[in-house]
Amino acid sequence: MAAQTDDSGPVLPPAIESAWGLRERPPKGPRPGMSVSTIVDAAVRVADADGLAAVSMSRVAKELGAATMALYRYVGSKDELLLLMVDTGYGPSPGPPAAEDGWRAGLTRWAWAEHEVLRRRSWLLHVPITGPPITPQTLGWLEDGLRCLDGTALAEGEKMSALLLITGYVRNEATLSTQIAESSRAAGIEAGEMMPAYARMLRQLIDPARFPALHRVLSSGVLSQDDDLDEEFSFGLDRILDGVEALMQRRAV
Structure with missing residues (x-):
């Protein structure tokens, strides 16, 4: 189903159409198993394993064993892929509050x-x-x-x-x-060592007369834990x- 293009509202960006399943699918090609969802899932796997910086169209294509250009028949750009990744990355919402919960x-x-x-x-x-x-x-x-x-x-x-x-x-x-x-x-x-190390450095650096409030916190031992x-x-x-x-x-x- 294509997005509405009449006067009832603005034309939806391609990424939004894809997220809501409103974008027309490309004709069947040499890799009929590929889809928007398989591409996005592969990109999420890359991000989970190696961080967002590792995500590129070529890396995702390699993950799928496909040519990079084949991905563009389903996902138009890296920005479109990122938007779809966020939706998948968040996953289902936690659900409405229970009846007994305030x-x-x-x-x-x-x-x-x-x-x-x-x-x-x-x-x-x-x-x-x-x-x-x-x-x-x-x-x-x-x-x-x-x-x-x-x-x-x-x-x-x-x-x-x-x-x-x-x-x-x-x-x-x-x-x-x-x-x-x-x-x-x-x-x-x-x-477990970040704050204790920080406290040890502060003891060498701060002057109680210049930093009286911080000195009181340091003396309390709070920063040593x-x-x-x-x-x-x-x-x-x-x-x-x-x-x-x-x-x-x-x-x-």
């Missing part, structure tokens, strides 16, 4: 689900964000997040803003933890949800 439990589950995806597939963080969600899987995630806020006092725009705030926090935390882990490995620092990333994530998420709850209470008055 909005907070539902959003906590939703945020942790995205957190897990981004930790498992950190290459997703390197794909440039070019706009709001528009593919089937990513819209499924948005739908499930919004359904967590059904029945609350928030306006529809506030619900969208709350989800943007939460997913931004999730992506930021995942980016930081991934970069720290990568730099630790590059420096030969074992897991490596962070529990899950605890750090929970702390930040809880503070964001506290703010959303405070807004709900104001709207309910």
